[in-house]
Amino acid sequence: MTSQFESSTLTLDALPQGSTAVVEGLEGASAIEQRLRDLGLVPGTVVRVLRRAPLGDPTEYELRGYRLCLRRSEAARVRVRNKADPA
Amino acid sequence: MSEAVLRLGLVGSPNSGKTTLFNALTGLRAKVGNYPGVTVERREGAATVAGRRVVVVDLPGAYSLTPMSQDEEVVAKLLAGELAGVPRPDAIVAVADACSLERSLLLVAQVLRLGLPCCLVLTMIDELGARRGKLDLPRLEAALGVPVIGVVGHRGVGLDALRALLGRPEDWSRPPILPPVASEERAAWADSVLAHVFHARPGRNRVTDAIDRVILHPIAGTLVFATVMVLFFQLIFAWAQPAMNLLDAGVAGAATALHAWLPAGIVLDFLVDGVLGGVGSVIVFLPQIVLLFTLIYLLDDLGYLARAAFVIDRLMGSIGLEGRSFVSLLSSYACAVPGIMATRTIPSPRDRLVTILVSPLMTCSARLPVYALLIGAFVPARRVLGPLGLQGLVLLGLYLLGGISALVVAAVLKKGLFPGPGLPFYMELPPYRVPTLRLLATQVWGSARAFLRRAGTIILGVSIVLWVLLHFPHVDAPAGTPPEQAARLALESSLAGRVGHAIEPAIAPLGFDWKIGVGLIASLAAREVIVSTLAQIYAASDEGTSLRAAIRADVDPATGRTVFTPATVASLLVFFVFALQCTSTLAVMRRETNSYRWPAFAFGYLLALAYGASYVTHQVVTALWT
Numbered sequence: 003m004t005s006q007f008e009s010s011t012l013t014l015d016a017l018p019q020g021s022t023a024v025v026e027g028l029e030g031a032s033a034i035e036q037r038l039r040d041l042g043l044v045p046g047t048v049v050r051v052l053r054r055a056p057l058g059d060p061t062e063y064e065l066r067g068y069r070l071c072l073r074r075s076e077a078a079r080v081r082v083r084n085k086a087d088p089a
Numbered sequence: 090m091s092e093a094v095l096r097l098g099l100v101g102s103p104n105s106g107k108t109t110l111f112n113a114l115t116g117l118r119a120k121v122g123n124y125p126g127v128t129v130e131r132r133e134g135a136a137t138v139a140g141r142r143v144v145v146v147d148l149p150g151a152y153s154l155t156p157m158s159q160d161e162e163v164v165a166k167l168l169a170g171e172l173a174g175v176p177r178p179d180a181i182v183a184v185a186d187a188c189s190l191e192r193s194l195l196l197v198a199q200v201l202r203l204g205l206p207c208c209l210v211l212t213m214i215d216e217l218g219a220r221r222g223k224l225d226l227p228r229l230e231a232a233l234g235v236p237v238i239g240v241v242g243h244r245g246v247g248l249d250a251l252r253a254l255l256g257r258p259e260d261w262s263r264p265p266i267l268p269p270v271a272s273e274e275r276a277a278w279a280d281s282v283l284a285h286v287f288h289a290r291p292g293r294n295r296v297t298d299a300i301d302r303v304i305l306h307p308i309a310g311t312l313v314f315a316t317v318m319v320l321f322f323q324l325i326f327a328w329a330q331p332a333m334n335l336l337d338a339g340v341a342g343a344a345t346a347l348h349a350w351l352p353a354g355i356v357l358d359f360l361v362d363g364v365l366g367g368v369g370s371v372i373v374f375l376p377q378i379v380l381l382f383t384l385i386y387l388l389d390d391l392g393y394l395a396r397a398a399f400v401i402d403r404l405m406g407s408i409g410l411e412g413r414s415f416v417s418l419l420s421s422y423a424c425a426v427p428g429i430m431a432t433r434t435i436p437s438p439r440d441r442l443v444t445i446l447v448s449p450l451m452t453c454s455a456r457l458p459v460y461a462l463l464i465g466a467f468v469p470a471r472r473v474l475g476p477l478g479l480q481g482l483v484l485l486g487l488y489l490l491g492g493i494s495a496l497v498v499a500a501v502l503k504k505g506l507f508p509g510p511g512l513p514f515y516m517e518l519p520p521y522r523v524p525t526l527r528l529l530a531t532q533v534w535g536s537a538r539a540f541l542r543r544a545g546t547i548i549l550g551v552s553i554v555l556w557v558l559l560h561f562p563h564v565d566a567p568a569g570t571p572p573e574q575a576a577r578l579a580l581e582s583s584l585a586g587r588v589g590h591a592i593e594p595a596i597a598p599l600g601f602d603w604k605i606g607v608g609l610i611a612s613l614a615a616r617e618v619i620v621s622t623l624a625q626i627y628a629a630s631d632e633g634t635s636l637r638a639a640i641r642a643d644v645d646p647a648t649g650r651t652v653f654t655p656a657t658v659a660s661l662l663v664f665f666v667f668a669l670q671c672t673s674t675l676a677v678m679r680r681e682t683n684s685y686r687w688p689a690f691a692f693g694y695l696l697a698l699a700y701g702a703s704y705v706t707h708q709v710v711t712a713l714w715t
Binding site for chain 2 (some may be wrong): 030033034036038039040041042044045046047053054055056057058059060062065066067068069070071072073075076
C-alpha cells in the first residue's frame with residue numbers, strides 16, 4: 003500500500019467521485035480557511051465525494067449531515083486521508 | 090411607562106427554516122427594509138406571545154459569527170450590539186434544521202457564547218423522523234443548558250409550546266459552561282453533544298438522492314437546466330405579455346375616461362401623458378416581476394436554484410462571477426428590472442454588484458421596438474443563409490453584441506473594481522422541499538411591494554419631469570395647422586427640443602442630428618419612447634409604416650443629404666445596445682444598491698461605452714460605404 007505515504011499530500015479536490023475521506027487539516031489561517039472550518043471541515047470530519055458538476059467543477063460533498071459544493075481552488079486547501087488509513 | 094417591547098432575534102444558517110418560522114410567528118405583518126448603509130434586507134415583525142408584545146427580528150442567514158459576507162457582518166454586529174441605530178436583541182432564538190445538527194451546532198456554539206438569553210428551535214423534526222432519526226430533546230437541553238423545542242414550522246407543530254416559551258426569556262436556563270471558541274474544539278464539542286443525544290442519526294434523504302441522480306446528471310441535468318432557463322426567458326418575454334397588455338389597456342381606458350371628463354388642454358395632457366403615463370410605466374412591470382419572482386422563489390424554496398448554480402458555475406467562474414449570477418443575467422434579457430431584483434440570491438456583495446452593473450447590457454425587450462423600427466426601415470428584407478434573413482441576422486448580432494459585452498465588462502469590473510480574493514465559493518445543496526403557498530405568496534408580495542414603493546415613486550417622478558421638459562414652454566400652432574404639424578412645432582420649441590439642438594454638436598460625431606437628440610432625451614424615461622417621440626417629430630400619423638417612410642425620406646435642409654445614412658443607423662443601433670436609457674432600471678439599481686453612486690456609475694460607464702462604440706461604428710461604416 004502506497005497510500006499511507008501519499009496521504010500527507012492528499013487534498014479534497016483530488017478525491018475521486020464516490021470516495022470517502024477524513025479531514026486531516028487545513029493549510030493557512032486566512033478568512034477562507036476559517037470559513038471552511040466553520041462549515042465543518044475540521045480534523046476528523048468524514049467527507050464523501052458525491053459528484054462533480056457537468057463541466058467538471060465545482061464538486062458536491064457530503065459532510066456533517068449536509069451537502070456542500072466547493073470549487074477545486076477551495077477544496078485544494080483541505081488535507082485529507084483515505085478513510086481506511088490510520089490517523 | 091410601559092415595559093419596553095421585547096426584541097427576539099432569529100439566528101440560523103440559510104436553509105434552516107428560519108423564514109418559515111418567522112412567517113409562522115408574525116403572520117403577514119412583517120416590515121421589510123434595509124439595515125443602515127448596507128443592502129442587507131431587514132425583516133422585523135410584531136407578534137404576541139404568551140400575552141406579551143414582542144418584535145421578532147429575522148436576521149439574515151449566517152453560517153458563522155466570524156463574518157465573511159455582508160449579511161453575516163450585519164448578524165455578527167447586531168448580536169454584539171455594535172450596529173449603529175439598531176438595538177441589540179434581548180434574547181436569541183437559534184434556529185437549526187434537525188437533520189443537519191452536526192453542522193448547525195457549530196453556529197449554535199458561537200451563539201451560546203454571546204451571553205444573551207438563548208433557546209434552540211429545531212425545525213423539520215418530521216423529516217428527522219421520516220429519515221429514521223431519533224433525537225432525545227430533554228438530553229439535548231441538558232447538554233446545551235438552554236431550552237430546546239422541536240417544530241414543524243409550516244404545519245404549526247410545536248408552535249404553541251414555542252410561543253409560551255418565547256414570552257418569558259428571563260426564565261430560560263443558561264449554559265453552565267460555555268462551548269469552546271476555536272473551530273476544531275467547537276466541532277469536537279458538537280460531536281460529543283450529539284454522541285450523547287442521538288439515539289439514531291438521520292439516514293440518507295432518499296427522495297433528494299433520487300431527484301439529484303437526474304437533476305445533477307451530466308447530460309440529463311444539463312437538459313433540465315436548459316429547459317428551466319428557456320422557461321424563465323419565455324415567462325418574462327412572452328407569458329407576461331397578456332397581463333401587460335391588459336394593464337396597458339386599463340391605462341388607456343383610464344386615459345379615455347379622463348378625456349371624456351376634462352376639457353382638452355394642458356391639464357388633461359399632464360394627467361394623461363405625465364401622470365397616467367408614469368403610473369402605466371410603473372405597473373406595466375408588475376406581471377414580469379410577479380411571474381419571475383414566483384418562479385425564482387418556487388425554484389429556490391424547492392432547492393433547484395442552488396442546483397442550477399452548481400451546473401453553470403464553471404462557466405460563470407471563468408468571468409469571475411458565480412453560478413447564481415446566471416439566472417439574474419438571463420432574466421435581464423427580458424427586462425433588467427426583474428433581473429436586477431433577482432440578484433438578491435447572490436450572496437457575495439461584489440458578485441451581486443457586478444451582476445447589477447452589467448445587467449443593462451443584456452438586450453431587454455424595450456429595445457425591440459427601437460430595433461424593429463430601424464431595422465425595418467433600413468435593412469433590406471433579403472434572405473442570406475437559407476431561411477435566415479438579413480434583418481434577423483442584424484437583430485441576432487445586436488443581441489450577441491449586448492451579451493458578449495456584458496461578459497467582458499463583468500470580467501473587467503471584477504478585476505478592476507474589486508481586485509484581490511473575494512469570497513470563497515461555497516454553496517449548500519439543501520434537500521428538496523415543497524414550499525407552502527403561503528410562504529411563496531409572502532415572498533412574491535414582498536418583492537412586488539418593494540418595487541412599487543421604492544422604484545415606482547422614482548419612475549413616476551422622472552416621467553413627470555420628462556413630460557414637463559417635452560411640453561414647456563408651450564407654443565400654440567396657428568389655427569388650421571394639421572395636428573401632426575402642431576405636435577412637431579410644440580416639441581421643437583419645448584425645453585427638450587432646445588436641449589436636442591444644444592447637444593447636437595456633441596452627438597454630431599455619432600451621426601445624430603437634433604431630432605435624434607430629442608428622441609434620446611425622451612428615451613431616458615424608457616428606451617421605446619424614442620419611437621413615439623420620433624413619430625411626433627416627424628409628424629407621422631402612425632409608428633409603423635408611416636414613420637419608417639418618414640425617417641427614410643428625411644433630408645438635412647442645410648446639406649441636402651439624407652439624415653439616416655447607413656452609418657447613422659448603425660451608430661444609433663449600437664448606441665441602444667449600450668446606453669442605459671431606462672429610468673426604471675436606474676431606480677431599481679438605486680433601491681438594490683441602496684446608493685445613488687452605483688446607478689450614476691452604471692449610467693456613466695454605459696454612456697461612455699455607447700458614445701465610443703457609436704463613434705467607431707459611424708467612422709467605420711462611413712469609410713466602408715463611401
